[in-house]
Amino acid sequence: MTAADPGLRKKKAVDRTAEKTRRPPVRLLVGAWIIPGFGHWLLGKRKRAVVFAVVISCAFVTGVLLGGEIGTPKPQSPFSWLAAFACLGNGFLSIGRLVWLNGLGGLLGSIPFGLQGGGSPSAAGFAYGNTFLYTAGLMNLLAVLDVSDIVRGDKD
Amino acid sequence: MDHLVLMIWHALLVSLFFAFLWRSSAAERRKLFLRTFLIMVVGATTLGWLMFPFP
DSSP: OTTOHHHHHHHHHHHHHHHHHHHHHHHHHHHHSSSSHHHHHHHTHHHHHHHHHHHHHHHHHHHTTTTTTOOOTTTTTTHHHHHHHHTTTTTTHHHHHHHHHHHHHHHHHTTTTTHHHOOTTTTTTTHHHHHHHHHHHHHHHHHHHHHHHHHHSSSO | OHHHHHHHHHHHHHHHHHHHHOOSSSSHHHHHHHHHHHHHHHHHHHHHHHHTEEE
């Protein structure tokens, strides 16, 4: 069988189509990111969805109560982008907190460098709070990847 | 604010998350949860004690 063989070409085309149909819908992934646990809920993994929603929300709320700061990009501080990425993983929790702190107009007008992330560096729990916020966001991003794996059939 | 309580709370949340992410059956989840939780809590406490003499 050569590369020019029509049978082989047809098989490759069928494989590509099968791969395309298994691709997770973007709306599902965005929903899973915005609302922790929502993707699993839609896929029928209700127990896992509830646990993820509770765990991620508890970690986020703990971070805020400890005086942690929602990561926002800062000029001349490349690592702040990583913190912003981790915190943005919290979906609506993070966006809601930023709206709470900046106002909707302030949020839209201050992207990317003028955002206030709240928290107080002098607070005793500042570093711990940040850790909880980053952890919550990264856990939610892992949950989104899990949703993708389930849709692709790579995982139960 | 108790540092130990915060560490235990963090370990509990993370262990619970990974137990549900990586395992499917209840028995396996329980086993992974206990293992990761104990590794984090006992490991961090031990490291804390070992670092105690250092300035």
